[in-house]
Amino acid sequence: MRRAVGSVPLLLMLFFIGHAKETRYSPPGKPKLTSCRSPEKETFTCWWEPGSDGGLPTTYALYYRKENSDAVYECPDYHTAGENSCFFNKNDTSIWVNYNITVVATNALGSNFSDPVDVDVVYIVQPHTPENVTVTVMEDKDGPFLRVSWEPPRKADTRSGWITLIYELRVKLEGEEEWEEHRAGQQKMFNIFSLRSGGMYLVQVRCKPDHGFWSEWSSTTYIKVPDYFPRETSVWILIAVFSAFIFFILTWILNLKSNSVKHCLLPPVPGPKIKGFDKQLLKNGRSEEVFSALVVPGFPPTTSSDCEDLLVEYLEVYTPEEQELILEEGKDLQEGCLKSKGSPSDSDSGRGSCDSHTLLMEKCGEGEGKEEKHQERAQKGKRQQKHQTGWEEGDVSHTREDVLSPDMSEGRVKTWPSVFSPLPQYSSRPLDHQGSLETARQLCLSDSLFPPPSTSSHLSYNAKEGLALGSGQQEFYLGKKQTHPSNPQSQPRWHLQAHSDFNISSMDRKQAASGLQLPGFRSTEYVEVQRVNQEDMVILQPLFSSSCQRDGHLQIGQGEDYSKVKGEDGDSCYTTSTAASSQVTGKPTSCAGTAMPVQEEMVLAANGYVDAATMLL
Amino acid sequence: MFSLPVWVAVLALVYLDFPIRVGTAAICAHGQECHAPSLADLFDRVIQQSSRVHGISSELHSDYEQYFFPSKNHIGKRKCHTYSILTPADKENAQRLGREELTEVILRLLGAWGDPLSQLHRSMTQDQNQDFNHYSSNKALEMSDMVHELRSGVTKVAEKMKLLGVISNALGYMSSPESLAPSSVSSSYERGDFNSIDHHDLLYCFRRDSNKVKNYLRILKCTTLPELDC
Numbered sequence: 070m071r072r073a074v075g076s077v078p079l080l081l082m083l084f085f086i087g088h089a090k091e092t093r094y095s096p097p098g099k100p101k102l103t104s105c106r107s108p109e110k111e112t113f114t115c116w117w118e119p120g121s122d123g124g125l126p127t128t129y130a131l132y133y134r135k136e137n138s139d140a141v142y143e144c145p146d147y148h149t150a151g152e153n154s155c156f157f158n159k160n161d162t163s164i165w166v167n168y169n170i171t172v173v174a175t176n177a178l179g180s181n182f183s184d185p186v187d188v189d190v191v192y193i194v195q196p197h198t199p200e201n202v203t204v205t206v207m208e209d210k211d212g213p214f215l216r217v218s219w220e221p222p223r224k225a226d227t228r229s230g231w232i233t234l235i236y237e238l239r240v241k242l243e244g245e246e247e248w249e250e251h252r253a254g255q256q257k258m259f260n261i262f263s264l265r266s267g268g269m270y271l272v273q274v275r276c277k278p279d280h281g282f283w284s285e286w287s288s289t290t291y292i293k294v295p296d297y298f299p300r301e302t303s304v305w306i307l308i309a310v311f312s313a314f315i316f317f318i319l320t321w322i323l324n325l326k327s328n329s330v331k332h333c334l335l336p337p338v339p340g341p342k343i344k345g346f347d348k349q350l351l352k353n354g355r356s357e358e359v360f361s362a363l364v365v366p367g368f369p370p371t372t373s374s375d376c377e378d379l380l381v382e383y384l385e386v387y388t389p390e391e392q393e394l395i396l397e398e399g400k401d402l403q404e405g406c407l408k409s410k411g412s413p414s415d416s417d418s419g420r421g422s423c424d425s426h427t428l429l430m431e432k433c434g435e436g437e438g439k440e441e442k443h444q445e446r447a448q449k450g451k452r453q454q455k456h457q458t459g460w461e462e463g464d465v466s467h468t469r470e471d472v473l474s475p476d477m478s479e480g481r482v483k484t485w486p487s488v489f490s491p492l493p494q495y496s497s498r499p500l501d502h503q504g505s506l507e508t509a510r511q512l513c514l515s516d517s518l519f520p521p522p523s524t525s526s527h528l529s530y531n532a533k534e535g536l537a538l539g540s541g542q543q544e545f546y547l548g549k550k551q552t553h554p555s556n557p558q559s560q561p562r563w564h565l566q567a568h569s570d571f572n573i574s575s576m577d578r579k580q581a582a583s584g585l586q587l588p589g590f591r592s593t594e595y596v597e598v599q600r601v602n603q604e605d606m607v608i609l610q611p612l613f614s615s616s617c618q619r620d621g622h623l624q625i626g627q628g629e630d631y632s633k634v635k636g637e638d639g640d641s642c643y644t645t646s647t648a649a650s651s652q653v654t655g656k657p658t659s660c661a662g663t664a665m666p667v668q669e670e671m672v673l674a675a676n677g678y679v680d681a682a683t684m685l686l
Numbered sequence: 687m688f689s690l691p692v693w694v695a696v697l698a699l700v701y702l703d704f705p706i707r708v709g710t711a712a713i714c715a716h717g718q719e720c721h722a723p724s725l726a727d728l729f730d731r732v733i734q735q736s737s738r739v740h741g742i743s744s745e746l747h748s749d750y751e752q753y754f755f756p757s758k759n760h761i762g763k764r765k766c767h768t769y770s771i772l773t774p775a776d777k778e779n780a781q782r783l784g785r786e787e788l789t790e791v792i793l794r795l796l797g798a799w800g801d802p803l804s805q806l807h808r809s810m811t812q813d814q815n816q817d818f819n820h821y822s823s824n825k826a827l828e829m830s831d832m833v834h835e836l837r838s839g840v841t842k843v844a845e846k847m848k849l850l851g852v853i854s855n856a857l858g859y860m861s862s863p864e865s866l867a868p869s870s871v872s873s874s875y876e877r878g879d880f881n882s883i884d885h886h887d888l889l890y891c892f893r894r895d896s897n898k899v900k901n902y903l904r905i906l907k908c909t910t911l912p913e914l915d916c
Contacts, residue, residue: 111777137765164777165894191897230908230916231777231901255915279737280897472888 095123100172102186106195109165110278111230113190114150118173119184125176131155136167136263164190193646195282196234197222197660199274204292207260213297214241219274222284239286243269249267267296536623724847729907732839736903738895739832746825747889754886764867766891768798773898780905789844792902795895796837802831806888809873840903852910 098120107113119129131144144155148658168190172183199219207216221227221234239248240261253259253274264270270293273286318509323330693723770796781786805828810823834892847853908916 137769159776159778165773165775165898190895191894226777226910228908228916229777229781230906231780233904267780280740 094176094178095121096124097121097123097127097176097181098175099181100129100174100183102170102172102183103185105188105193106168106282107162107190107193107220108195108197109226110190110194111159111224111226112162113188113193114154115144115157115170115186116150116154116189117648118151120174120181123172123178125178127174127176129153129171130172130175132171134169135163136169162190166190167380193281193282194278196225196276196278196284196288197234198284199236199276200287202272202274202287202290203593204270204272204290204293206294209262211262213264213294214298215270215272215292215294216258217261217272217274217290218255218258219287221276225276235279236274236276238272238274240270240272243291244272248273264294266299268296269293281395302414485613670676725843725852726911728839728843728846729903729911732843733835733900733903733907735832735839736896736900739836739880740893740900741766741895742825742829742832743889743893746829747820747886747893750889763891764887766887766894767802768795768891769797769897771798772900779901779910785847785910786904787837788902788906789840789847792840792899792906793837793844793898796833796840799833799892799895800830800837802888803833804886806830808884814853824870836899847910850916869903 074414100120101118103116104117105113105115115131117129117131120584131147132141133144134141142161143155145161146158147154148157149156166189168188169185171185174181181394194285201220201223203219204215204217206213217238217240219236219238225232225234227234235255236253236257238253238259241248242265250260251261261270269291272292273288274289275284277283277285329669360626726901772784772793774788775793783791786886803826807823807826808825811820813823844853904916
C-alpha cells in the first residue's frame with residue numbers, strides 16, 4: 070500500500086512532466102524591480118514587475134543585503150504595499166545604508182533572479198501630498214487677496230527636523246488652462262494677489278524633500294473671490310465724469326458763441342461787387358441770365374450821340390502773304406474805360422496802351438475776355454471776327470473777311486496806343502457816320518508796327534527800320550507777344566495786345582480785290598504827325614496825300630479831328646510819341662511828312678488822343 | 687630711498703594693525719550696539735553652509751558617475767574611511783543620541799574629511815584628464831574650503847550652546863578633531879595614488895557624510911530651538 074502510495078507522486082510527477090512538455094511550461098521570466106520609495110524617510114517600499122510566469126504558478130521573493138554585511142535577508146512584508154511589493158518597516162529600514170535588493174521568481178520549473186538594485190533610502194524619498202490645504206479671502210487696502218495655508222503630510226516628521234520639505238503651489242482661474250506656479254520654500258503659507266473680481270480660483274499644493282521627489286498635487290481647493298470694485302477703476306470713472314462735464318460745458322459755450330466762432334473760422338466769402346450783378350441769379354446757375362442782367366440797355370451807345378465819349382478802335386493788320394486783311398475790331402469802350410493816361414509816361418514803357426490790359430479793362434468786365442479771343446483768332450491769321458455780343462457795334466461790322474469793311478467807315482477810329490507814351494492827344498470828335506468811337510487811351514504807333522513785308526499774318530507789329538520807335542532791333546512789346554515763329558526776320562515785332570483790341574487793318578493797295586478800300590477810312594480823318602516841334606508837340610497834318618501812303622499802309626483818314634497815329638515803315642509819317650523811357654529814334658525816310666521823333670512826351674488828352682485839330686492846325 | 691622715519695612709521699602701522707586684524711572684530715557700525723549673532727542665526731548659517739557642501743558633493747559625484755561610470759549601480763565593495771564613526775542611522779537613534787553627542791558626531795565627521803578632501807583636490811589637479819578634472823578640481827577645492835569653514839562654524843555653534851547652557855561642557859573631542867579618522871583609512875589616502883575609481887568612491891562617501899551632517903544639524907537645531915520653522 071505504501072508503495073502504491075509512494076508511487077503515486079512519482080506517477081503524478083511523470084504525468085505532469087509529460088503534460089508540461091506538451092503545454093510548453095517554462096521557468097519564469099526575469100522579474101524586474103521597478104521602483105522603491107520612502108514617504109517619510111523612515112520606511113520604504115519596493116515594487117517589482119514580474120516576468121512571464123511560464124504557465125506555472127510563480128512565486129516571488131525579495132532578498133536584500135545591507136552594506137558591508139554579507140547576511141541575506143528576505144523581505145519582511147509582502148502584503149502591506151500590495152501586489153508584487155515589499156514593505157520595509159521602521160525596524161528594517163536604515164538610512165544612509167546601501168541596500169542591495171534582488172527579486173527572485175520561482176515556479177515549478179525553475180527560478181529567475183532579477184538584476185540587483187542598490188538603494189539608499191535617503192535618495193528615494195517621495196512624501197505624500199500636503200494636507201489641510203485652506204484658502205481664504207482676505208482684505209487689503211489694495212483689494213482682496215488669497216491666503217493659502219497647508220500642513221505637511223502627516224507622516225513626514227518635519228518638526229524634529231528629520232525631514233525638510235519645500236512646498237510649491239499652483240493657482241488658476243476656473244476655465245483656464247494654464248496654472249500659475251509659486252515656490253513657497255519651507256513656509257506653510259502663501260498670499261496671492263491681483264485677483265479678478267468675482268472669479269473662481271483653483272489651488273493645489275505639493276512638496277518635496279530637499280533631495281528627493283515631488284509629491285503628488287493635493288486635491289483641488291476651490292475659492293470664489295467676491296465682487297469688488299478695483300480702486301483704479303474708480304479713479305478712471307472719476308476722470309471720465311469730469312472730462313464729460315468739461316466737454317458739455319465747452320459745447321454749450323460753443324453753441325452760444327457759434328456765430329462769432331463761425332465768423333472767425335469760416336470768414337464769409339466776398340461776393341462779386343459788380344453793379345447790376347445779381348447774386349441770386351448767379352446762384353441759380355444761369356450764367357446767361359446773369360450776364361444779360363448786366364447789360365444796360367443804354368449801353369453801349371449805338372448812336373453817335375456822344376461820339377466824344379466813344380472811340381472805336383481797331384487795328385488793321387496787313388499780311389501781304391496771305392493777302393488777307395486782318396481785322397480786328399476793337400470794342401467800344403465805355404467812357405469809363407478810359408483811363409486817362411494822365412501819367413505822361415506810360416508805365417509800361419515800351420508798350421503801348423495796347424497792352425493796357427489792366428488799365429483798359431479794369432472796369433470793363435468781361436470785355437477783356439472777348440478781346441483775347443480776338444487776338445487768338447488773329448493769330449491764326451484769320452480775320453478778326455470779333456463781335457462782342459454784349460456790345461453793340463452798331464454799324465460797325467466786325468466780321469470782315471478781308472477787307473477793311475466799310476464798317477470801318479463808320480468812323481471807328483482806331484487809335485493805337487502809343488508805344489511809348491501817350492501820343493499827342495487827339496480830341497475825339499464825333500463822326501457822323503461813324504460808329505461808336507472809342508476813346509482809346511493812347512495812340513499807338515501803328516505803321517511802324519506794320520511789317521509790310523512781314524509774312525506774319527497775325528497781328529504783330531514789326532518794328533521796321535526807321536521805326537520811330539527806335540532801332541529796328543529794338544523790340545517792343547505792346548502786349549502779348551505773338552510772334553510768328555516762322556518769321557525769319559528778326560526784327561522786333563510789335564505785338565498787339567489783344568485786349569487793346571485793335572483792329573489792325575492793313576490796307577493793301579494792291580489788294581484791290583480784297584477790296585480793302587478805304588472808303589471808310591476816308592471818312593475818317595487821319596492825321597499824320599508831321600513833325601514834332603520844339604515844344605515837343607506833335608504836329609499833325611491830315612493825311613490826304615498818299616505820299617506817305619504805302620502799300621499796305623493804312624491811310625490816315627481825313628477830315629478827322631483825330632488822327633490815327635501810325636508809323637510807316639521806312640517812311641516818314643511816323644508819329645511817334647515816345648515815352649520817357651523809350652528811345653525812339655525814328656528814322657524816317659523820305660516822306661512828306663517826316664515823322665519826328667518825339668523826344669518827349671506828348672501831351673495827352675484825357676482820352677489819349679492827340680487832338681490834331683488843336684495841336685496842329 | 688625713503689628716509690628712515692618713514693620706514694619706521696610704515697612698520698609701526700603694519701604691526702599695530704596686525705593684531706587688530708588677527709583678533710576677531712565684530713562687524714558693527716559706529717554707534718550701534720554690537721550684537722553677536724544669535725544661536726538661531728548661527729544655526730541658519732551652518733545649515734545653509736552644510737546644504738551647499740552637500741550640493742557640491744552631489745554634483746561632483748554625479749559628474750564622475752556620468753563621465754567615468756555610465757552604468758549605474760557601480761557601488762562595489764567600498765568602505766568609507768568614516769565607517770568607524772558611529773552615526774545614528776534612523777530618526778529614533780538620532781533623537782536618542784542627545785545634543786551633545788550629536789554635535790560631537792558632526793564635528794567628528796567634519797574633522798575626518800578635512801584632509802581627504804584636500805588630497806582629493808590635489809589628486810584631481812594632477813590627473814591626466816584635463817578637461818574634466820580641471821573643472822572638478824575647482825569644485826573639490828571649494829568643497830574642501832567649505833568643509834573647513836563649516837567645521838569652525840559648528841564649533842562656534844557648540845560654544846554658543848554651551849554658553850547658553852543648552853549643552854553641557856562634557857565635550858572632549860573638540861580639542862583634537864583630527865584624530866578621529868581611523869589611521870588605516872587615512873593612510874591609504876596619504877599614499878596619494880588615487881585613481882578615478884578612488885575618486886569616485888571618495889565622492890560617494892563624502893556625499894553621504896555631508897548629508898548626514900546636514901541632517902544632524904537640522905535635528906540639532908529643531909530640538910534646541912523648536913519654535914523656528916521645523
